[in-house]
Amino acid sequence: ATLDPQLDYDVLIIGAGQSGMYSLYRMHQLGLKSRILEAGAGEGGTWFWNRYPGARFDSESYSYIFSFSQELLDEWDWSEHFAGQEETLRYCQYVAEKFNLKKDMQFNTRISSAHFKQETNSWMLTDEEGRTYTSKFIITAMGILNQPTLPNIPGVSDFKGHAFHTARWPDDASVLDGKRVGIIGTGATAIQTIQEIYHSVGSLTVFQRTPNWTAPLRNAKIRPEEMGSIRKQYPEIFQKCLDSYACFIHLSDPRSVFDLTPEERERHWEDLYSKAGFSKWLSNFRDIGTDREANELFSKFIANKIRQRVKDPVTAEKLIPKNHGFGTRRVPLEGGYYEAFNQPNVTLVDINENPIKSIAENGIKTKDGDFEFDIIIYATGFDAVTGSFNAVDFKGIDGLKLKDVWNEGIQTFLGLTVRGFPNMFMIMGPHQMFGNIPRSIEYAVKWVAELIEYCRDNQITCAEATEEAVRAWTEHVHDCAKGLLATEIDSWMTGVNKNLKHKQKRTIARYNGPAPGYRKRCDEVKAREYSDLRLVKL
Numbered sequence: 001a002t003l004d005p006q007l008d009y010d011v012l013i014i015g016a017g018q019s020g021m022y023s024l025y026r027m028h029q030l031g032l033k034s035r036i037l038e039a040g041a042g043e044g045g046t047w048f049w050n051r052y053p054g055a056r057f058d059s060e061s062y063s064y065i066f067s068f069s070q071e072l073l074d075e076w077d078w079s080e081h082f083a084g085q086e087e088t089l090r091y092c093q094y095v096a097e098k099f100n101l102k103k104d105m106q107f108n109t110r111i112s113s114a115h116f117k118q119e120t121n122s123w124m125l126t127d128e129e130g131r132t133y134t135s136k137f138i139i140t141a142m143g144i145l146n147q148p149t150l151p152n153i154p155g156v157s158d159f160k161g162h163a164f165h166t167a168r169w170p171d172d173a174s175v176l177d178g179k180r181v182g183i184i185g186t187g188a189t190a191i192q193t194i195q196e197i198y199h200s201v202g203s204l205t206v207f208q209r210t211p212n213w214t215a216p217l218r219n220a221k222i223r224p225e226e227m228g229s230i231r232k233q234y235p236e237i238f239q240k241c242l243d244s245y246a247c248f249i250h251l252s253d254p255r256s257v258f259d260l261t262p263e264e265r266e267r268h269w270e271d272l273y274s275k276a277g278f279s280k281w282l283s284n285f286r287d288i289g290t291d292r293e294a295n296e297l298f299s300k301f302i303a304n305k306i307r308q309r310v311k312d313p314v315t316a317e318k319l320i321p322k323n324h325g326f327g328t329r330r331v332p333l334e335g336g337y338y339e340a341f342n343q344p345n346v347t348l349v350d351i352n353e354n355p356i357k358s359i360a361e362n363g364i365k366t367k368d369g370d371f372e373f374d375i376i377i378y379a380t381g382f383d384a385v386t387g388s389f390n391a392v393d394f395k396g397i398d399g400l401k402l403k404d405v406w407n408e409g410i411q412t413f414l415g416l417t418v419r420g421f422p423n424m425f426m427i428m429g430p431h432q433m434f435g436n437i438p439r440s441i442e443y444a445v446k447w448v449a450e451l452i453e454y455c456r457d458n459q460i461t462c463a464e465a466t467e468e469a470v471r472a473w474t475e476h477v478h479d480c481a482k483g484l485l486a487t488e489i490d491s492w493m494t495g496v497n498k499n500l501k502h503k504q505k506r507t508i509a510r511y512n513g514p515a516p517g518y519r520k521r522c523d524e525v526k527a528r529e530y531s532d533l534r535l536v537k538l
């Protein structure tokens with residue numbers, strides 16, 4: 001039986017990525033009748049959709065996975081420190097099988113509307129085919145980067161060759177072989193793609209609007225005996241993640257850049273540069289992200305690395321960011337990105353000097369001339385964070401539209417709930433901590449599952465954040481963003497997507513405070529028996 005016999009389900013979950021899978025697992029544990037509705041043809045979310053060559057973790061695989069099941073940790077072996085998309089997708093599929101989640105996953109079901117029914121304190125979801133589903137609670141598990149955006153360049157639909165976004169990569173593995181390829185964008189996705197594909201294409205032309213600061217990933221295979229020792233370290237790895245600012249295994253350095261002499265600093269940075277993963281960003285001196293001068297010093301260090309690696313000095317200068325400092329945007333990691341530009345078949349076009357005029361039938365027209373292509377790759381990013389919400393017609397109490405609520409600036413409580421939208425809980429919604437995403441997911445899902453359990457056990461039919469709680473939390477989110485250099489820079493992390501009219505201005509899209517503090521606040525809400533929420537008893 002369901003909580004309310006009039007309803008199809010107790011809990012409906014939108015999305016079968018890691019957020020959705022773990023949510024379903026917890027709902028199963030509670031014995032609640034639950035179902036995942038997923039737009040894609042399979043589970044895995046980000047790892048299902050992003051199949052471009054070179055797609056892989058930028059964080060150590062074994063820190064960026066589920067930690068809730070010892071059995072799962074014991075059974076799964078990683079083959080690389082930074083696993084590729086195929087392996088990670090296989091992992092997601094393994095999780096779905098192992099925990100018997102597939103029986104409650106419904107694929108090829110894209111939700112178009114979600115309406116709250118006040119009379120019954122319940123939700124009705126409608127999919128694109130017009131099918132409807134009702135439930136007491138809904139969990140949004142839609143991901144923060146799942147609405148691809150194409151560039152707002154005239155003629156995008158005129159191209160007669162093959163064109164696709166990186167998150168919609170064609171199945172044909174040899175699609176690029178020997179072809180004349182153009183790629184627009186130089187974000188984390190483009191960087192992974194470019195360094196992988198330039199070997200097999202005929203020619204590759206990279207259209208760059210903003211260069212990014214990037215540093216070596218230094219991936220390596222994991223030998224079987226090494227996996228054994230990593231497995232022994234799991235408790236420490238996850239504890240480190242819990243203790244760190246953004247849940248990564250790289251702990252920050254408490255020292256200031258100015259505590260060291262220039263020589264000591266340089267030596268320390270050389271050492272960081274030789275290490276794997278995000279250490280150069282996250283284990284750097286504490287003031288890199290807040291002090292302009294400190295940031296400039298490290299940015300100069302990285303700029304010199306780029307100059308050493310790129311043979312043509314003019315190209316090297318183009319690849320060095322001029323308008324933002326290292327780490328003020330998400331730092332892409334690379335393995336041979338700069339060396340790609342030393343190849344005779346790779347050309348960099350800086351579209352600030354030579355703007356794209358339009359996309360034509362046979363290629364891309366720029367101010368200085370035309371480029372003919374067989375293939376155009378759009379590595380142009382996503383309508384991030386709020387994009388997945390805006391793609392669905394969410395309506396709460398009195399027909400209130402979520403779009404309208406957030407139009408004036410995002411407002412949430414803990415990034416987990418929204419006032420006016422009772423019984424709706426968000427995993428990786430705006431104003432939640434991002435950082436190491438699986439760590440954030442596990443915490444958020446646990447918190448939501450405990451709240452749903454509390455509602456069930458106390459016959460609570462409606463749970464909604466109060467105005468006061470939302471106001472205080474939203475203010476806190478804004479306070480946490482103050483003083484960060486990253487807040488002054490355009491990127492998807494500050495809510496900007498220049499291809500979208502309504503995303504030209506910066507917002508605070510994420511929680512920028514420390515993860516341990518975030519969890520403490522959420523734990524306190526539970527300890528207060530959710531008095532920050534308006535709870536309606538049966």
Ligand code: NA7
Pocket residue numbers: 145150151152153184185186187188189190207208209210330351379380381382492498499
């Ligand atoms: P990003 O980081 O948003 O990058 C998108 C890239 O596309 C970026 O270089 C953009 O330049 C460029 N872009 C977008 N639109 C245009 C137009 N119209 N003309 C030229 N260039 C354009 O998305 P990714 O997919 O690379 O990465 C997303 C996240 O996934 C990443 O942070 C990781 O967390 C994983 P811009 O910088 O806006 O000038």
